[in-house]
């Protein structure tokens with residue numbers, strides 16, 4: 001009797017859980033840890049959600065873009081001539097060790113060392129830097 005009650009409860013709950021996880025259309029569901037990392041480690045120098053430069057260039061639409069491409073930002077020669085295209089892989093390499101990945105670039109940031117931080121940060125940035133649909 002108890003066993004069948006448990007089974008009934010599970011049968012009712014599981015589809016709901018599955019539905020929750022499968023929902024990829026909700027762009028307001030940003031990675032909370034990534035958001036916190038961005039606010040603590042990047043936002044003093046970067047805006048991710050508007051085309052507005054600070055000490056660093058804005059990051060809107062940065063995935064898939066060539067490094068050094070924000071028109072009204074004055075990059076270092078090292079960044080402007082790097083030829084790097086920003087993908088998950090190149091961003092992870094840069095944000096882990098900015099100075100060794102692009103020697104001579106001007107971003108005064110030591111790098112993110114804690115496991116999982118890069119993944120959370122890029123998860124967050126992928127959502128919030130996506131340009132608004134036309």
Ligand code: HEC
Nearest residue numbers: 041042045055056057067068075076079105106107108109
């Ligand atoms: C102290 C200021 C500062 C901090 C903190 C900082 N950045 Fe930067 N960032 C810069 C500057 C300045 C540049 C341009 C470097 C150059 O031209 O050599 C840059 C460049 C970049 C670029 C290349 C952009 C392009 O248009 O090619 C990315 C991506 C980036 N930063 C991401 C981040 C992220 C993510 C963080 C947080 C983990 C961060 N930065 C922290 C100042 C900063």
